[in-house]
């Protein structure tokens with residue numbers, strides 16, 4: 001039987017990369033707009049005509065208006081934030097309307113909504129309450145329903161999906177003390193019993209969202225016989241499962257987030273999701289679609305900020321005029337509007353692609369997550385600056401002084417985590433960068449790999465000749481400047497820019513390979529800039545095609561949309577040019593060197609004048625001044641399940 005103690009696995013960088021590589025989905029069977037961009041091919045046909053919202057289905061309209069009404073009348077987000085709890089009547093209300101089963105097929109008792117419908121609900125939630133967004137998103141995007149829908153056996157689906165649909169809450173348990181972005185160090189184990197009947201689960205999982213409320217868990221654990229990770233459905237009330245602690249955060253104060261311990265938990269072998277040893281691949285594939293919750297909810301947040309700033313910049317008068325008429329604030333408002341338009345264009349397109357099928361959206365979903373949360377964070381910072389003192393003040397305090405309770409500070413606290421969880425934005429960059437160089441690794445990987453034999457290296461030449469002989473010269477053909485895309489009117493020049501830039505992007509990927517060779521995987525800043533360029537081009541192309549679709553459909557606000565897309569692209573072009581320049585003219589090496597010096601302690605002289613952290617922590621540990629009275633002794637009780 002597996003041991004009870006949890007040990008940290010020591011894993012080298014190469015081993016960590018190998019685990020990531022093994023769980024990577026290597027095949028590309030359906031087209032991907034961004035993958036094509038990296039290869040210098042601007043596949044406008046994949047994103048044009050842009051899919052505009054279709055006629056709503058009556059059952060979705062009914063749910064949506066019920067949810068809207070519920071959020072308006074039954075949910076007090078300030079109370080949720082201040083008490084740090086989900087009120088029972090809110091959980092019950094969400095259950096009654098079927099919100100926990102939005103994406104679960106009807107045959108299992110769910111609402112059977114499409115990705116697009118689910119995304120609309122997420123946008124609505126994201127505009128009011130981060131805590132509820134996280135509760136529902138963790139349950140349906142990474143919790144039990146989604147991996148079961150994609151990989152679960154018929155038996156598992158029949159057993160658990162109906163329970164999830166009626167509101168048994170689920171959580172996803174991957175992270176551990178030593179496993180953040182790097183799953184190779186996983187120490188939770190799932191040992192198959194000799195009779196093959198069950199797995200014995202041991203380990204401790206950290207930061208499981210919904211953990212204190214959940215009846216069902218998806219748990220990732222290392223199978224010691226295979227040295228690979230498997231995924232299981234585990235019931236929270238099984239013997240040996242303990243909610244050790246509830247974690248508390250800067251924002252998302254009500255998040256029912258837990259440290260969960262598994263002590264010799266017997267998991268029936270039938271509760272394995274998908275194949276043995278394929279857990280990580282299952283998690284990553286689940287996240288391809290699951291990751292779309294965050295960019296859609298981010299759009300809701302961005303629209304709310306824009307609305308708040310529109311009103312405040314119009315009403316607040318300083319220095320003789322509304323603050324929105326001062327150029328510095330006007331520019332922020334303009335950026336907020338154009339970026340919100342682009343964020344929505346990206347989220348809508350990626351969601352629609354996922355909904356329709358026939359596309360491989362893993363890069364588009366990662367781009368949507370990265371771009372919308374990074375831009376969303378800048379946008380909320382602008383909203384804070386525009387609301388200024390009132391942005392920093394809490395809703396309760398504002399209300400007590402007789403002002404409108406507008407919670408920019410709450411939104412800011414709640415939003416920040418989006419750049420960290422469901423794959424941090426650095427990991428999104430790395431994930432996309434890996435795919436950017438994928439074709440080159442297939443063609444020329446053996447040549448630049450120092451571990452390959454001379455024979456292998458030589459055998460790469462015919463492959464390279466066959467691919468590069470046409471591909472590389474074609475990237476220099478300058479028909480990107482020809483007057484193409486004239487049917488797009490004022491947007492044509494932006495599309496030509498995207499086309500030119502994607503050829504340049506592909507050339508830079510190739511040049512990076514030639515110059516840095518095997519070292520390229522360590523040139524993160526170079527790779528990150530390539531990804532940022534691709535994401536920016538994706539944002540430009542989707543904004544333009546969406547604006548064009550609105551013009552074509554004679555949407556009443558088409559002219560406004562056109563202005564937003566145009567200005568967004570003008571700004572974006574400058575950003576792309578800067579990123580291209582910085583690829584080769586930068587201080588990357590010097591900065592890395594200086595940072596290494598900081599880690600070595602070379603710059604410790606700068607810490608003069610502050611309280612030394614080490615001493616501070618020692619004294620605090622001794623006196624436990626960090627703890628609230630009573631909290632040091634008492635573990636927080638899990639919230640009772642309603």
Ligand SMILES: Cc1cc2nc3c(=O)[nH]c(=O)nc-3n(C[C@H](O)[C@H](O)[C@H](O)COP(=O)(O)OP(=O)(O)OC[C@H]3O[C@@H](n4cnc5c(N)ncnc54)[C@H](O)[C@@H]3O)c2cc1C
Nearest residue numbers: 172173174175180181182207208209420421422424426427
């Ligand atoms: C509120 C909250 C809710 C969460 N919910 C869940 C949940 O439901 N289930 C779950 O399993 N986990 C959950 N997590 C964990 C979350 O997914 C992790 O925090 C996240 O994966 C990052 O891991 P880490 O914090 O350990 O950072 P680390 O992995 O230690 O990384 C630290 C920093 O280094 C960067 N970094 C790491 N590796 C590299 C690299 N190779 N190259 C460049 N940069 C790198 C990271 O991007 C990050 O900026 C939650 C966390 C929080 C705070």
